[in-house]
Structure formats: C-alpha cells, structure tokens
Amino acid sequence: MIVVVKKKSTDNEVRNLIKWIEAQSVRVDIFDGVHKTVLGLNGDTSHMDIDAVISFDIVDSVKRIQEPYKLANRNFHPGDTVVDINGVLLGGGNFQIIAGPCSVESKEQMSLVASTVKKLGAGLLRGGAFKPRTSPYSFQGLEGEGIKYLLEARAQSDMPIVTELMSMEDIKHFEHVDVIQVGARNMQNFSMLKELGKLNKPVLLKRGLANTLDELLMSAEYIMAGGNKNVILCERGIRTFETATRNTLDISAVPILKRRSHLPVIVDPSHASGMSELVESLSLAAVAAGADGIMVEVHNDPRKALCDGAQSLGFEQFERFMKNVAKLRQIIPGIYES
Amino acid sequence: MIVVVKKKSTDNEVRNLIKWIEAQSVRVDIFDGVHKTVLGLNGDTSHMDIDAVISFDIVDSVKRIQEPYKLANRNFHPGDTVVDINGVLLGGGNFQIIAGPCSVESKEQMSLVASTVKKLGAGLLRGGAFKPRTSPYSFQGLEGEGIKYLLEARAQSDMPIVTELMSMEDIKHFEHVDVIQVGARNMQNFSMLKELGKLNKPVLLKRGLANTLDELLMSAEYIMAGGNKNVILCERGIRTFETATRNTLDISAVPILKRRSHLPVIVDPSHASGMSELVESLSLAAVAAGADGIMVEVHNDPRKALCDGAQSLGFEQFERFMKNVAKLRQIIPGIYES
C-alpha cells in the first residue's frame, strides 16, 4: 500500500500516522519528495482498512498494490482449485454443464428435465425452489416442497443439485443439497456469506448486478475466511445501459477471474441475456474465453415456464447446444494449455 | 398493461393467451391492427407477473401502464404518510435531521455525540452496530454491545434511534430500537423484507447502489404487503462512472419519489458523497428539492473514526450545517405549498 501524505502535515502528525500503521504489523518506508511525503507499506496489508487510513486528516490518498483478498488470490495459491461435488469435479480442466429449469414447478417436471439433461450430457442439475422476485406479488417458488422435488430428481438421476438459498432461516432444507447458490442480489449479504463459510458444502457465488470483479473476490474471501474453500465464481451479466439484453455478459470476467484467482469460473448465459436465442452463442464465447462451466436454463415447455420462460432452452435447443459446446471443447483446452 | 401479440399468431393461440389472462381477474380488450394485435388489460394488474406474460411465444412485448406497486403508490393513497417514531414525526411537512457516527465505538462516544447533536437540533440519533464491510478483515462493528450503547444514549438523550439490521438472526437485539435501517446492499434481500413486514416498527429503507426508484418502491411494497406501513425511503447515492465522489447523489429521486409515493423521503449526503466538505451543499440541495429529512454522519473526532471518517462532520461543522439547513427550511415549505 502506498500512502500519500499532504504536504502541509507536521512531522508529529506523520509520526503518529506511522505509529498507527506499524501497530498493525506492517513496516513503513518513508519517501520524502519536494512536494509531498509518500509512505510505502511493506508486509501483509490485506487486513488493513483503507477507509481508516483515508480518515486521517493528513492523508491525501491511498493506493493499494496488493489485492485485499488473500485466500482467493492466485498469487498465493497458484494451482487451480478443483471443487469435488460429490464426485463431479469442477475446475482445473474439469468442465461441467449445469442445467435445469429456472423454477422447480412439480415432481414430474423435475424428473423429466433431470433425466433428459443427464442423457444429453449435463453434469449437474439446477432448479430454483426459493425465488428472488422483484415483486411481492410474483410467484415466490415452491420453497421446501421444491427442494423435496429436487432431491427426488437427484436420487433418480444421480446428478448433484445446485439451488439458491435466500436466507439462513431456510438452511434446514439444504442438508442434502450439493451446491448452495448465492444469488446476485445476495453477493454482498455479508451475514449470510459468513454463515456459509462455516459449512462444508460448495457455494456457487453469483456476481452482483453492479459489482466489480474485485468485490466478487472479496465476497468469496468472506466465505473462505470462515473455512469453506469450495467456492465457484459465476459471471451472470451486469447492469449496463444496453436494453437489447436483460443484462450484459462481461466475457472478460472469465480471463480476469482466472488470472486473479484459483477458483473455478462459470458463466450463466440465460440470466446474462434473458433471451433463449442468445444462449448458444454466448455459451460458445464463454467456452472460447476459457470458462470452467456453463449454467443454463432448460425447461420441458419454455412457453409455460412459471418464470423466465423467455430465456429457457427447450430440449431440442439444449441438444443442439450440447453438441456445439462439445465441438468447441475439443479444441479449446489445447489452445489454453499451449 | 398493454400486450403486443406477434402478427403470425393463430386465432387459437391468441384465445389461449386471453383465457390465461382473464383467469387472473383481469378484463381483456382486443384491438386488431393491420400488422399486429394489441391486448389492453383492464383491472388490477399489479399482481401480474410480467415475465410470465412475456414467456408466451406469441407475445412480442409488454408495456406496463399501471405501476406494479400499490400500497406504496400515491395514486391510491394521495395523502402523505407521517411516520410516528415514538413521538418524533417524519413526513407530511415534518422535517427531521438524523445524526450520529457511522459506527458506534464506545459508550462515552455515543453519550457525547447524542447530547451534542440533540442540543444542536437533531431529532433522531443514528449509529452503526452491525456494519456491512466489503472486506472480512475490516472492523465489523460492536454488534450487540453497540446496540447497548445506543440504547443507553437513547435513554440519556431521549432521542429515538436508527440502526442497521444485517440479518434476521440479529433481530433479538433490536427490540428497543426505534427505526430499523435496511442498508443499500440489502434493498433486495427479499427474505428480510418479508420478515420486516411482520413487525410493528418503522423501517428506513436505503436505495441500492444500482437500483431504480421503481425497484426501491417495489422493495417498500414487500414490507408493506406484510402489514408494516411505516416505511421511510432513503436516497443515499447511486453508482456511476464519476470518481470524484464515492457515489452520485440522485437529487431527482426526491421529487420523483414524492410524486410516485406517499412515503417520507430522506437523503443521506454522507454516503452519497463520501466527503465531509460536500455534506452541507448537498443537504441544502436536498432541502431545496423537498426532502423530508437528512441523515448525516457526525463524529466527535472524525480523524479517529473507525470507519468512514472522511465523510463525517465534526461538531463545529455540524453546528454550521444545522444553522444553514434551518435558514433554508424557513422558505422552502412556503415554496412547495404555494
């Protein structure tokens, strides 16, 4: 961390600031220029509170050199993390398709979707039981009942399941869920992240609609700091001024996250675009950019989906999608390993 | 709601769509144009799920005419809501200053700040005990202990208190808190909003960093739909590309929210700007735009604040601030009532 001190500061004020910094086990080098004094902080500054430094009256500005995340940081953990989801591996060269409906609607639906997507090559099953809806008057999901249907489909198809948790008060339903999803709107629900850090279960963490990649990594750090190292990062589109798509898929998130972190990175083209017609081309782009997996909405009858039908693939579309993703995967790992 | 149907649709498909809509107690008028069919929905469509309508294959696009919020909507409740906070009134011409430190730091600090801001004219006391911090390594607040100090300052100064709740699991500490604050990052924590709807306690709801005003009103609707009508809306700055300020105060939020809703609207210039030097001019702007109150950070020693010291006013600055706000308040209500 580099701290620039205002030029009018007294020696005494600067000494006090240095004393305060050194009390946090960080060594300070002083650099006296003509117009200003610059302090160089050496040591682990990831635990330092940048706001606290700025709040000193004599501090002009602060520049972080070291990233504020440590456990999620590839610099400290060069090898790829491989998340083992009850036998299904994700990350470090293990690519997975996570498929299923936006909302769990019935036992029969889940059974049908699960067997179909499994047959076509998906590795994990998704489905929403607790649904974050902007309006209190919209369908809120089948909740506990929905989890039950998911678990039945899991037993039948032998695919691990991914489903969203919206509140720790519902955690009782998640005992047999394989991967807990944290939705975009909860990416900075720090209380929940702390609790998830205490579990021994993979967490799929979605990027918030207006959050930076470093903020996403800080949220991963919250979970990891609690002891849970099995975090999967998910780019699902950010809010921009573009109106042609529901959100804007930030494809650069894939190579950036993979450079900065060792955690697996997947892409959700269904929420990113909000349009089923775009799902395939965005998925191919994500594969080409080096993603470790794709999470995609598939519905037995998209026209009748209780939510987000406009972005769901039907079975035929999903079959074509799987074929083309597979074609691309044949050459992509070779490109990135060379 | 206006539903535009694709021109290639069959009569049968259109009939099915209309049947589905009418099943929701909404009357449908059909308008057949040369190039398209338009359906006009009459009745209360606020409970209708716009995504479900779009998911019909034959639907080209949908346009809401009626706002999707009802309880928060001024059209249905023309008179201003006045929130009674244990005797301190907010809204409907009742203007309040809410002042106090970003974080509760100690018993002595809260006592000193409370007596000082009360003497200078503040109506409510604020202070954070549970703190949402981007980094797990930053100071997270005094938590339950902080609430205790707040309640002691409340008893001593006889000012109602406002403090943030980050998780329903902490609600046990909030029994004697007067106003529960929902932070920007929890604006769409729908599970929490639902729970707060069951309480009989005012909720101060902050706008999310990248949320629209209609999304803020939908979140208020969540609380109100549960039965709790005492919601205070708070504009606290949105994320934009500007870097000179921490966030961008959306001053238009004040007149827009007051037009669309009957709920009181306050402004938080401290978080909006992140700079104590801007707090006064932004507050004067907020008063001039018609805000019902200002929530401002005041600290006994801003240089030593444990968080956000850079945006806190010292006591002298706060005294000047109160004098100038009062000067403006002498003429503003007259302008808006004329």
Place this chain on the structure above:
Amino acid sequence: MIVVVKKKSTDNEVRNLIKWIEAQSVRVDIFDGVHKTVLGLNGDTSHMDIDAVISFDIVDSVKRIQEPYKLANRNFHPGDTVVDINGVLLGGGNFQIIAGPCSVESKEQMSLVASTVKKLGAGLLRGGAFKPRTSPYSFQGLEGEGIKYLLEARAQSDMPIVTELMSMEDIKHFEHVDVIQVGARNMQNFSMLKELGKLNKPVLLKRGLANTLDELLMSAEYIMAGGNKNVILCERGIRTFETATRNTLDISAVPILKRRSHLPVIVDPSHASGMSELVESLSLAAVAAGADGIMVEVHNDPRKALCDGAQSLGFEQFERFMKNVAKLRQIIPGIYES
C-alpha cells in the same frame, strides 16, 4: 407505434392528436379501454419523432414496435451485406483480421508492421494518424504525415488501410484511404456522419462508450441515409463500473447486431480490454459468438509504443493469436450454418 392517451383527455383533444398523426401518412386505429384510450399506428413510423408525440399534453406514454432504423434493418434487407474493400471482402461469411499499431510512428515502423501482419494472415492494415486524446498535452498523432506513411505501407504490402478521421476538415488527406474509421467519441457526431454518407467509401463505425446498440444502428442509418451503404459496425467495449479492464467488451453485441442488422460486425478486443494479455481470449470469444472480423493492435515494440502500448500485441504474440483464431474459425462457421 402504440400511443397511450391519458384518461382525462377530451374527445376533441384526442381527435386533434389523431389528425396530427395522420398528417404524417400513418393510419391510426383507436382502442377504447375502460381506463384509457390506446392508439395503434399503422404504416411506416420510422420517420416519426417520438419526442414530438410525447410532447402532446394528453399523451401518457409511447411504445415503439417498429425499430426506428430502416436501411440498417435486417427485417427489410434479409441478406448479409458484404463490404468490398478494394478487393478484400468483409461480411457474409468473409472473415478478416485488421491489424496494426495504435499510432503511426514512422515510415519504417509502418513498413515493418505491414509486411509482418500481412505475412501472418491479416487482411487489412490499421494505424492512427489523427489521434483522439483526452489531454491536449498528449501526443496527437502524426496527422497528414502519418497518412502518408500508411499509404506507403499500403503500396508496399498491397493491403487496404483503415484509419480514423476526427474532423471533416481533414478529409483531404483521406482520398486514398480505403476505410474511414469513426471513433467511439464521434459515434454521435451527426454532422460528420451526414458528410460521410455522401462519400463512396466504406466507413468503420465504432460504438460509443455509453451508447446502446440501437443508437449505434441509428448512427449507421445516418450514414446510409446519405447514400453510403458500406458501413462496418464495431464493438469496442463500453464503460461499466468494472476497473479490471479499461472497458467492458459487450460480447452479446455480436449476435444482437447480426440479428437486427445485415451489416458486418467486428470486434476490437484491444480497446475493449486495454490489456494485451486479454486480447487472444476475447478474440476467440468474439469468433465463437459469430463476429465477421477482429481489429487488433500490433506493434513492433509494444514497450516503446507512443500510445496504448499496454494493449498491443508484439509480433510473436500476434503469430500465436493468428494460429488460434484460425483453429477456431475451422469449426465456427459450420456451427452457425447448421
């Protein structure tokens, strides 16, 4: 276009509005609902001024059904436009790499870069002679001298050249330039777009930093309305809150633009990311998403580039890049044609 009329309007006011609309050769169908009147406009409304309609006191809101662009619209011109750049074809299955330095620096540099990128497979040569720089104190380009070096490299290498025009006052230098580039900051320089519409020379139109895809298509429409149909659309990243990359590549722009328009769509990963390390993975993503070409910065010595060296590929990186793009191109067209 659908026009929703306020319910309190008088019959006379509605009649006047209809008369005004019909005077623009558009037929109006009236739909009287219980709460409102809706007007359906039939005919070519692309020339109608939506602001003028809204300015009627009795108009509640307006919804466009037809896109406001016509010449750029795929609905009216289903076949792909193929731009013939003095023998080099772009669009309609013809894929091209446009390569060269950010700035033209010297005759020798351009000669070296041109022969190298040609040998490695590039189809067009790029290089900036007139440079848009945020600061008046930054290097502004070699201007006319730079164009001369470009033309010499063109003669030597027999590659068509692409270079940016910043003002019509400089057009005299562009007589022998093959493709005129309009930079992101000039995307809505409508005076310039009109002038370019009168020329008989391809225009490469870059998307503005905060513009929507429909705004980009409207700017293409400006050029085409003047008679010049050879417009190439270029996605070069938009401004978002993300700071890890200079801009955010909107990869969805590729499939969306190709759906909405028949014009060729290329991607500039160098400006989108600002980082040479990201150029290859973003280019692969663009190819996978269906782009018709890539415009990439290549420099003989990126460390010494006079501008934007951080985002330029060196020759070795470019060689690898070309090899991998070619590998992907072997399978991609097959996927999109199937």
Place this chain on the structure above:
Amino acid sequence: MIVVVKKKSTDNEVRNLIKWIEAQSVRVDIFDGVHKTVLGLNGDTSHMDIDAVISFDIVDSVKRIQEPYKLANRNFHPGDTVVDINGVLLGGGNFQIIAGPCSVESKEQMSLVASTVKKLGAGLLRGGAFKPRTSPYSFQGLEGEGIKYLLEARAQSDMPIVTELMSMEDIKHFEHVDVIQVGARNMQNFSMLKELGKLNKPVLLKRGLANTLDELLMSAEYIMAGGNKNVILCERGIRTFETATRNTLDISAVPILKRRSHLPVIVDPSHASGMSELVESLSLAAVAAGADGIMVEVHNDPRKALCDGAQSLGFEQFERFMKNVAKLRQIIPGIYES
C-alpha cells in the same frame, strides 16, 4: 505522479525508465521498498502521457497526484473567473438565468419568447438552430435561418444569445452569436475544441452523458490551451440506470467543479430530467448547491414544441420558477460566503 515498478525489474531497466522520465523535465525520487520500487515524480507532470508510462513493461501501475489540467485548475488560479458576455456577467457571484426554446421555430416565436423571458428576469436567450438528433429522420433544426431569427430576437430584446455549434463547417453563421454551446455529444470532439480555443468568444461546454468531471475539465483545458479562457461548464445530467428521468442530474458536480476549477458552473435541469414538472425543484437544488446559473427551456406553447416539449416550461410556469429562484437566491450567497 507515483510510478510503481514491478519487483522483478533489473537495475538497468529502472535506470532507462528514469532517464526517459527526466527527459521530460521532471525530477525523479527513488524509494526502494522490500517488495517493490516506487518512483516519485516532482515537477509539472500535467503534460505527461500516463499511457506512455504504463506501456513500459516494468511499470506495475501509476497514480496521478497532480490533476492533469492546469489552466482550468483552481489550485493555479484561485480567483473565480467572471465571463463577460457582451456586458452580462456570469460567475464570481454573478448569477444568470439562460432561457428559451429547445429549437428555434420561427421569427415570431423567438420574438415572443425573448421579450417574455427578458421581462421575467432572464439574462441570456437560448435557442437551438442546429439540433443533434439521434435519428436522421427527425427535425434537424432551422440551421442558418434559425440563427438569423435568434439574432433578430437578440437585437430586439438586447439579450446576448447562446446557441449550439455542431460542426466547424457551420462557424460562418456564428459571427454575431454571443456564446457558442458545445453539446454533450461533442464534449470530446477534440478537433472542434481545438478550433474553439482559437476564437475570442465564450464557450458553454456541456458534460458528456457518460463522462467524469475530470474529463469535462480536460475538455475545457483543450479550449483554454488554445488561448480562449472564457469557458462556462454545464452539468446537464448523466446516463444512469434510472428510467424515471431522462438523465440523472449529478448535483454534486456543482460543488466539485467549483472546488476544482475557477470557471463558472451552470446547470441545465430541462435536459437532466426531461420533465417540465421537475425543472423547478431541480433548479432550486442547483441554486442551493451553489450554481452560477441555470439554463432552462421555455416555450410559448410547450404542447406544440417541435422537439422536447415535454421538458419545456410555459410562460406561467416560468414566471413562478423565476419568483422562487429569486427567493432562494436572497439567502444562498450569504450561506456560501459565511
């Protein structure tokens, strides 16, 4: 400027970098830390190209301490600039209202609007003759004819006029125009800014839709670097995700620009909001925040305006507006001077 050098750099590489920097008349202080080397640059770095510094392979990152603008910078010119517009003063305590229609429509209209707004207290007359329109099919303004009507209204009313220039090719019409307006879309039309720097005529420079305040000041610097010191800065709303208003008025721009620069700062609430009902409350906010003037759209018959009627005040609304602005102005300067 602080330059952070990567730790793996050789002494020779660092020496070369320092030599390159010192060749630009800037002194370099070296600070060797354990993990990195930091260079502190002393002297005038406003002319240094930050991109060129970053392009050195060994540079990790760069942090500006000094603002890159100098002529527009209050640090170097502490006193307020007062722009003398043919006798009407703006800035330094001189507050002005600039009023008139969005578009010049006819001689009679301009005569009527000019005499009315003058009588009600406006200091300058505005009106668009060259209109930037998103669609080539929208009304583009009366152009030269419009300027003629403006000049006639100027002669009749003895008010200086402000009107927009869209291209230097039209400058011949602007000989007798008092203030040249640069629209938001041309804020970074650097070629035009350079030409305007050579004129001896005040320039009203509007902030771009997605530009930062420092970018606005850099554009002012372009004009001033050419010799023209009479620049008026105008905040007119930025693009955000909010849809309730056309743009979002960034009210903080007023105090920030006035801190960073000595140039006058005005606000355009008509374009910022796009709604006539919001113009008064946003103008009061701007006055309260310390603006030097307001530019407001006034039309003799807003319902029939050829563009942007929805945001124009009628004469009665404008009369009320002027009365309330005056009421606020009676107390505001006193607050800011105290």
